[in-house]
Amino acid sequence: xxxxxxxxxxxxxxxxxxFWGRHAVIAALxxxxxxxxxxxxxxxxxxxxxxPPALPVVYADVADLGRMVPSDAPHQGLVAEVEPLGDVWxxxxxxxxxxxxxxxxxxDQVTDPHNVGAVLRSAAAFDALGIVTQDRHAPSExxxxxxxxxxxxxxxxxxxxxxxxxxRSPLVKSHSYSVPRARDCAKTSRRTAMRWRVCRxxxxxxx
Numbered sequence: 001x002x003x004x005x006x007x008x009x010x011x012x013x014x015x016x017x018x019f020w021g022r023h024a025v026i027a028a029l030x031x032x033x034x035x036x037x038x039x040x041x042x043x044x045x046x047x048x049x050x051x052p053p054a055l056p057v058v059y060a061d062v063a064d065l066g067r068m069v070p071s072d073a074p075h076q077g078l079v080a081e082v083e084p085l086g087d088v089w090x091x092x093x094x095x096x097x098x099x100x101x102x103x104x105x106x107x108d109q110v111t112d113p114h115n116v117g118a119v120l121r122s123a124a125a126f127d128a129l130g131i132v133t134q135d136r137h138a139p140s141e142x143x144x145x146x147x148x149x150x151x152x153x154x155x156x157x158x159x160x161x162x163x164x165x166x167x168r169s170p171l172v173k174s175h176s177y178s179v180p181r182a183r184d185c186a187k188t189s190r191r192t193a194m195r196w197r198v199c200r201x202x203x204x205x206x207x
Contacts, residue, residue, distance in 0.1 A: 018068065019082055019146040020075035027151030028082055034154060035083040040065060045077030069143060084141050088157045090132065097129040105131040113139040117148025123156045124149075130157035 016037060019025055026049070028034045039051070040058045042065070051057060065075045097104070105123050110116055116131075116139055123131055138160065139145055146153050 016081050016083060017140070017142045017146075018079055020065075020069045020073055020079045020143050021147045021150075022076045022078055023151040024143070024146040024149070024153070025078040025080045027154040028080055028146070031154035033085060036080050037083060038081040040068065040079040042077040073143065073147070085158075088130065088159050090159045090161060093130050093157050093159055100129070102127055102129040104129045107131060107133045107138065109134065109137040111137060111139060113142055113145035114148045117145040117150075117153070120145075120149040120152040120156050120158070124152035128156060130159060132159045132161060135160040135162050 019028055022045070025039070028036055029039075029049070029051070036055060038056045038058070039046070040060045041049075042062060043059055046057060046059065060079075062077065065077065065079050066073075068079050069075050093104075103126070105119060105128050107116065107119060110119070110133070116133070119131060122128075141153065
């Protein structure tokens with residue numbers, strides 16, 4: 001699938017995010033579209049992986065890895081520095097799913113990386129076509145999001161769109177509905193996939 005220029009982030013070095021945790025790191029290593037530039041890990045964690053010979057690897061103890069990630073982040077002995085994935089074109093994604101009934105998940109101003117990661121995880125479990133977020137109202141790729149996604153960041157296509165293009169978007173022609181929770185979104189999408197194309201997940205407004 002064609003990708004645009006990669007989306008920039010400010011974590012790690014040279015605008016490269018750092019992922020931590022076994023699922024996030026192993027999925028990144030297995031993704032042919034993802035470039036892992038450096039890997040840190042304990043002897044035990046690295047010894048369980050089949051690593052590319054050209055990948056720079058640094059052995060570190062648990063305390064050293066803990067200083068590379070946010071406080072109390074469960075790194076599980078692995079930290080990877082990666083290149084951000086290139087953005088996916090919305091038109092390409094819709095063309096790829098033209099003949100099937102998989103749902104497309106649209107996130108409306110969902111900014112918490114843990115929530116976006118959880119939605120990606122649910123989208124992967126229910127074989128969603130992809131997720132769509134606004135470019136300015138969604139988190140960048142990062143360790144917290146990748147950890148919450150548990151590997152799904154590497155599996156589910158993620159489209160970023162500009163809000164001002166909303167009225168002209170191909171999604172306008174699709175049926176849509178809103179639900180309050182990601183797991184409800186996934187369950188409802190599976191139940192009504194023959195009738196509905198888009199599952200829209202909105203940020204809950206403050207009372």
